[in-house]
Amino acid sequence: MNKKMHIGFFTNTYRPTMSGVVRSVDTFREAFISMGHSVFIFAQRAAKYEDSEPFIFRYPAFEVPWANDYAFPVPISPAIDSIMPALKMDVIHSHHPFLLGETAASKAKSLGIPLVFTFHTRYDEYTHYVPFSPELSKMVIDRWMGRYLEKCQHVITPSESIKKILIDNGIEGDITAIPTGIDITPFAEADGRPIREKHKWGDNIVLVSVGRLAKEKNFDTLLRAAAQVMRERAHVRLVIIGGGLEEKSLAKLAEELGIASQVEFTGTIPYEDVPSYLKAADIFCFASVTETQGLVTMEAMAAGLPIVAVDATGTSDAVDDGQDGLLTENDPAALAEALEQVIDDQELRQRLTDGAKAKLDWFDRRRQAERMLEVYAQAKEAKQQNRHIKTKT
DSSP states (O other): OSSOEEEEEEOOTTTSOHHHHHHHHHHHHHHHHHHEEEEEOOOOEEEEEOSSEEEEEEOOOOOTTTTTTTEEOOOOOHHHHHHGGOOOEEEEEEEEEEEEEHHHHHHHHTTTEEEEHHHHHHHHGGGGGSOOHHHHHHHHHHHHHHHHTTTTTTTEEESSHHHHHHHTOOOOOOEEEEEOOOOOHHHHHHHOOOHHHHHHTTOOOOEEEEEESSSGGOHHHHHHHHHHTTTOTEEEEEEEEEEOTTTTHHHHHHHHHOOOGGGEESSSSSSHHHHHHHOOEEEEEEEOOOSOHHHHHHHHHHHHHOOOEEOOTTHHOOOOOOTTTTESSSHHHHHHHHHHHHHOOOHHHHHHHHHHTHHHHHBBBBHHHHHHHHHHHHHHHHHHTTOOOOOOO
């Protein structure tokens, strides 16, 4: 596509908040700009934060202290409304189905341009946060999501496994799996030696995992697996990078399992430091079962780490079992057994590392951005033909 595009991203979360969605928005934005396109971001207002990039439009928001400083946007802004027509956007790309996601749908309709939506989150996997029965919550979420999808010309899933879930649930129309992609260079070229020296890891085998410390990320399974591994391997350490509401309970579990001295919780660290931490480790381990794409797993592979992870959506799209990692059942004993294989067999570890490095081109963000531009062209055609996503709702 040679024509310069004007692309509008609507997201409930953006800098300074960091999440998989924010990283996806940033990654595609940077790739599109490098290719000569214009990207406008519509996001939540952030107190005491000033944007360094142009074309960031902020909606009012209120912060919720118990939600990791998450700010809920209020999708009302006469100032933004007055500016929007002058931006001459070709497509609106929504990254959430509610709040600013609804604004995205409304603006796409009023401006007569296509609406593309990325299905970043499996909302039905988060019903434990809702004070209703899981069955009722899932039914409500399914209907609500269905109504939103019907407003879209095209749906993006970050992985083929999520695309299959949508199709199996009766979603019909233009659905394309496009992973976020990453900037490979910082991970491939990072130097982990200063981190190993700083933390005094020496010759220990360091297992590393990255993620928000929340129930759905399944870190308790990872800790139980690590405890089994560490019973006969005093030289093994587990480093967990990330913060969240479950940090205290996970630290308590490590104490109860008798491995607290071998487990390190770093808390949230600056994203630019993550490549060095990954490079400093020996094996990346992951137990989450709610991923829509294996973004942190891809970053670990770009850093040259072999993967040992629970076989689940997102992760299984990034990892080829036996080639660049080992995938296991969602069970501490199974995860521990795979970790022991990779720890004890240096030849296997090197083979998986070589497999991870051989996949780097697949992760490239420009490659994925080019695929996204093709989707935008298809969405424009669908809009002209008045085609929308169809659901069973």
